[in-house]
Amino acid sequence: MSEAKEIFEEINTALGENPSHVEGFNAVYQFELEGEEPYQLVLRGENSYAKQGTDEEADCTLKMNTEDFKALSEGNLNGTQAFMSGRLKIKGNMGLALKLQNILSSYKAASK
Template sequence: MTKSELATKMQEAGAWLPGKRVKIDFGGDEGVLMLDGAANQVTEDDGVADTTLKVSWDDWQALAAGQLDGMTAFMTGKLKVEGDMSNAMQLQGVLSKLKG
C-alpha cells in the first residue's frame, strides 16, 4: 500500500480523533499523514499537530497489519510520540477501523 492509498483508506474509514490534529511522520522521503479531526479529513499535508507520531513506513505497515504491537513499538523506540500522549493512546481505535 502506498501512502496515498493509506490516506484514502483512512479518509473513508473516518480515521481521526474528533477535534484533534494528529500527524504521523514517516521520516525521510516518506513524508507525513495529517489526521485532522478538526476538519474531518486525512491529508498528506504537513502542519502543526496536537500529537506527532514518528515511525518508519515499514514499522507503520507492521503496526497496521497487527504484526507489531503499538506498546512494543513504543517501548523499543520504533514509535516515538511528541505532544499529547492521550491522543496516541486513542489511535489504537483508529487503527482498528483500518482492519475492517
C-alpha cells in the same frame, strides 16, 4: 510510489468513504518516517483526511521507520510495545497516540 505514500492514500480513501470511526475527533497526527517526507492524518469527523506535508500544527508526532509504520497500520505491531522498545518515538499528546492504533485497526477491519 513509496510504500508509505500508498498506505496514506488508502487511509485517505477510507476516511472519505466512512468517517464514522473518527466521529468526534479533532486531532492532527504527524508521521515522521525515516527516508520519507512527513505525512499528516487530520481527524475532524467528516472533514478528515491524510496527506503528505506539514500544513497543520500537529497535536501528536510519531517517529518511526517505514516498516514499523506499515506493521502498525496493518495491526501487526502493537503501538505501546513499539514505544516501550524505542521503535516508536512520540512527541505531544500521548493520549492521542494511544487512540491511534484503534483508529487504524477499525479502518483495517472495515476494508476486509
